[in-house]
Amino acid sequence: MEVLNLGTHQTTGNALEKKNRFWRRQFAAEVTTPQIVFDMVFGVMGPILCFVFDPFVFHSGFVGPPLLPEYQAFTYLFSGLQMALLCLWFLIGAGNSIWNWTIGGALVGGGIFCLAAGCVLAPFSVMGLMFVIGIFGFTPFLTALVYLRNAIRAFRARSHDEPHFMRALGLTVGLAFALALPALSSMQIHQTVKSAVNEIVHGDPQHAALAAHRLVPLRFFAGVELDQMANAYLSETDPTRRELLKSCYREITGEDIENRANILRD
Secondary structure, three states, rough: OHHHHHHHHHHHHHHHHHHHHHHHHHOOOOOOOOHHHHHHHHHHHHHHHHHHHHOOOOOOEOOOOOOOOOHHHHHHHHHHHHHHHHHEEEEEEOOHHEEEEEEEEHHHHHHHHHHHHHHHHHHHHHHHHOOOOOHHHHHHHHHHHHHHHHHHHHOOOOOOOOOOOHHHHHHHHHHHHHHHHHHHHHHHHHHHHHHHHHHHHHHOOHHHHHHHHHHHHHHHOOOOHHHHHHHHHOOOOOOOHHHHHHHHHHHHOOHHHHHHHHHOOO
């Protein structure tokens, strides 16, 4: 019996040791080829696929209106910045302490954001598993692992002799940059889109057509504002005005405004 218990303890101990070794390897200074592939797949390609096949978060799908359309612009800009920084880190690698801690701080911001997004989407992702597409809702957790792993490696790289003040400064700058740039950019985009949509809804046909043309490059960030056009189309009684709204909406999105209006009406 004692021999059996000893064997059981040894087996359990070996399993725990292997598990610990696995997690140590994930955050070790040595970078392996499988880790690079994993990081590119779930740090860059995964988020892009989530946005493309998004069934309900920022785009309307089989479940009705989008869940969080007002955060679309910020999320797209924030994610694009994080993907660019990750690729930059892979290309340039470690440098001086300020660089390492700045990019590490930015990637920490990305990791925290992805963890928060994954937790928010988790209940909907579980329900969406019956449609298979819900599996994309768990991607943010893997993306968070990618960003946090590379942030930790950036913190550890060539910074042993640097003052704590320099490290703290780099961390603060990185976090501020990762959050402030997308936030300020999304605010500017929303203001521009809101002004253009207002011209389309209330302006004359010439100004409406020009505003619609300006909105074409920003259509991926204008979900909330474009819904205002659809609501205006629903409430408009003038056939000429309705046709103008329909024409402008099609130019901006390539879609029929009536389809969007029916979704909002339901």
